Amino acid sequence: MIFAYNPAYVGDTLLIITDDDKGLLQEVTRKGKVARIQTEDKRTVGWNIFGISQLMASQDVGQVELTEKQIGLLNQTLQEAGFTETLPTKVQPKFVIGYVKTCEAHKDSDHLSITEVEVDQEETLQIVCGAPNIREGLKVVVAKPGAMMPDGTMIWPGELRGVESFGMICSAKELQLPDAPEKRGILELSEDAVVGKAFFGE
Incomplete structure (x- = not known):
């Protein structure tokens, strides 16, 4: 929401x-x-x-x-x-720290990877990622389904080259962080970043 x-x-x-x-x-x-x-x-x-x-x-x-x-x-x-519907009062963060558990090359692409990213202790998302620096073992920023990017783009479940994807692994540029590098690549977080914690751009 x-x-x-x-x-x-x-x-x-x-x-x-x-x-x-x-x-x-x-x-x-x-x-x-x-x-x-x-x-x-x-x-x-x-x-x-x-x-x-x-x-x-x-x-x-x-x-x-x-x-x-x-x-x-x-x-x-x-x-x-006069409406009977209600909004959920507890809203989960949509930008969270994730851990890339697995990363495999997409069989129908020369640049896409299929990852399993842990975003909480009980939640792992399959995300298709095109970043050249994506790899197993990274701590990353994940925009979960329902997130709105700084440029207004909405993130919803989708499909890339026939593979379902549930979210996006973000670059510093996509997050509009200060001094974001121009070169392509996702934001790599430090090893002590806490999986599942909300990411606010610090």
Whole structure:
């Protein structure tokens, strides 16, 4: 679940992205200050909350992080508008430190690798990666499905050359870190980086 706020371009509206629309046509149902966005197959993929500054303190611009209390206020707003759906109050970090457990060459590509990346003690993701420096044993930054990159790109499960991929292993440039190198390659973290910990760009 992604929260985004950009008053200069969108107005005083909180955008909430909950799922991938997969390119399907969208239907919008508006009730008061709330609009629900659904795909033609009736999946809810997002919400717009208008006049958000009247509901909670001013937001940062771009992707924003909300507290459980703030998400509770959003759920109350949805209910008051007449919607029965609710947003999960506990939001897991989408950018985390991962450990590359395995790395094998893609059979149908001369530059892609298929990796298994541990992103938590109980979660391992298969991620197809095209970085030249990807290898087994690295600590890396993983954008999990549902993450929004600094340039606004959304990360969803996908398929590369016939192989499923669930996330992206990030470079410093993709994360828009200061002094990011121009050459291609993922960001390599120190060995003492803690797997599963949220990554904030430090």
